[in-house]
Amino acid sequence: MSTHPHRPIWELSAPVAPETAALGSDLETDVLIVGAGFSGLSSALHLQDSGRNVVLIESHSIGWGASGRNGGHVLPLIRKDPKAIVEHCGAGQGDGLIQMIAESADYVFSLIERYGIDCDAERNGWLQAIHSDAQMKVCRDRYQQWLPYGADMELLNAQQSAELMGSFSYKGALFVKSAGHINPLAFCRGMAKELIAQGVRIFTDTPALSMHGSGKRWEVKTPSGTIIADKVVLVTAAYSDDLWPGLKKSFLPFYLYNIATKPLDAELQASVLPGRQPVTDTRSDSHVFHYDAAGRLISGGTFIFPTGWEERIVRHAESVLKEIFPQLQNPQFELDYLWRGKISMTADILPHCHILAPNVYTWLGCNARGIALATRMGAVLADAVNEVDVESWPLRPTAMKPIPAQEFSRLMTSVMLACYRLRDKVM
Numbered sequence: 001m002s003t004h005p006h007r008p009i010w011e012l013s014a015p016v017a018p019e020t021a022a023l024g025s026d027l028e029t030d031v032l033i034v035g036a037g038f039s040g041l042s043s044a045l046h047l048q049d050s051g052r053n054v055v056l057i058e059s060h061s062i063g064w065g066a067s068g069r070n071g072g073h074v075l076p077l078i079r080k081d082p083k084a085i086v087e088h089c090g091a092g093q094g095d096g097l098i099q100m101i102a103e104s105a106d107y108v109f110s111l112i113e114r115y116g117i118d119c120d121a122e123r124n125g126w127l128q129a130i131h132s133d134a135q136m137k138v139c140r141d142r143y144q145q146w147l148p149y150g151a152d153m154e155l156l157n158a159q160q161s162a163e164l165m166g167s168f169s170y171k172g173a174l175f176v177k178s179a180g181h182i183n184p185l186a187f188c189r190g191m192a193k194e195l196i197a198q199g200v201r202i203f204t205d206t207p208a209l210s211m212h213g214s215g216k217r218w219e220v221k222t223p224s225g226t227i228i229a230d231k232v233v234l235v236t237a238a239y240s241d242d243l244w245p246g247l248k249k250s251f252l253p254f255y256l257y258n259i260a261t262k263p264l265d266a267e268l269q270a271s272v273l274p275g276r277q278p279v280t281d282t283r284s285d286s287h288v289f290h291y292d293a294a295g296r297l298i299s300g301g302t303f304i305f306p307t308g309w310e311e312r313i314v315r316h317a318e319s320v321l322k323e324i325f326p327q328l329q330n331p332q333f334e335l336d337y338l339w340r341g342k343i344s345m346t347a348d349i350l351p352h353c354h355i356l357a358p359n360v361y362t363w364l365g366c367n368a369r370g371i372a373l374a375t376r377m378g379a380v381l382a383d384a385v386n387e388v389d390v391e392s393w394p395l396r397p398t399a400m401k402p403i404p405a406q407e408f409s410r411l412m413t414s415v416m417l418a419c420y421r422l423r424d425k426v427m
Helices: 039-050 082-089 091-102 104-115 133-149 158-165 184-197 309-324 370-385 408-426
Strands: 026-033 054-057 126-130 153-157 172-176 201-203 210-213 217-222 223-232 253-263 278-283 288-289 297-302 335-345 351-358 361-365
Touching: 026 039, 026 217, 039 054, 039 184, 039 370, 054 223, 082 091, 082 133, 091 104, 091 370, 104 172, 104 370, 126 133, 126 158, 133 153, 133 172, 153 158, 158 172, 184 201, 201 288, 201 297, 210 361, 223 370, 253 278, 297 309, 309 335
Parallel strands: 026 054, 026 223, 054 201, 126 278, 223 361
Antiparallel strands: 126 172, 153 172, 210 217, 217 223, 253 297, 253 335, 278 288, 288 297, 351 361
């Protein structure tokens, strides 16, 4: 098989990126956004609606980081259920966050429709496949918790889930009907194209090297010029560096892979995931399955191997796919494309919003629920820039706190993954 560990398969079908270049001179702006992923691009769109002069810089290309490397699932859920969110945040703040999450998939698809973004969008739901009796109880409770917030869900039994999945490997599934799937890189490029059409300046291959306060404004240095801005939005998440002290130590970077087959023929596609719903199962170390627009079956998960990861993942993914879908014991089945990326995991498995300093804002902690949450958080950051009352934010800002011993993150995430896999065997 061919392996392209730094080039997601979405590049094969995404429209060509809008033309951009590196910053070539010093400039001034009302708002500087650092990072051209879901949150940065969404923030810029909303700030344009308020008439702000916005500049966006990206160290590589549009959607280069976690936004363009994920699986493309648009999910109105996070890894915490409503009761846990309310217990952590309190009733008022918790309800606001829960409602924002419940509406987040609607938010993504409304942007796609509003701007006519070509990103292979399919809104036919998402299945959380249930792998054990213990998780069936968890999902039954999850279903009951989300209903009061208007979530469009159905709890399926084993037969019903098998009909949609083409697999009898699960005991049932939680069917989230408002969810869907997109080409995430195409979504980023589509938002960028709209921004450029509206006059927003986007500079790629322009890393932010340093930033410091200059009077009431902020000065951000890049290799090819300095930007003076009234306000700065940092949306680098798992790919954060030392630009803001301590930010990259406030989360655990988890390393994920995705692997794709060659396009399956129509007969095999009618047998494997015939409903075309993307699937994530209830294992702590989740198995993930979905199709791209060309009929490639894509699977993903977590990996911890610093070297030799390609060969190990190929063996692991092939074993998982053939176990879940025995019909893939087929000469046509062939793995063909592999890539990896990082996500930010917070200690409490909740998203965090921070006011790092006067007029400097950030958020992180997608916790593997990136597209819907990150895009919706772009609007929250725009509200922050526009000085909307903090009490009305669905995710209130908190103080940034480094995770103790985070420098040993590779070891910590390895231990956590080992614990997840052990828990999967007993739960």
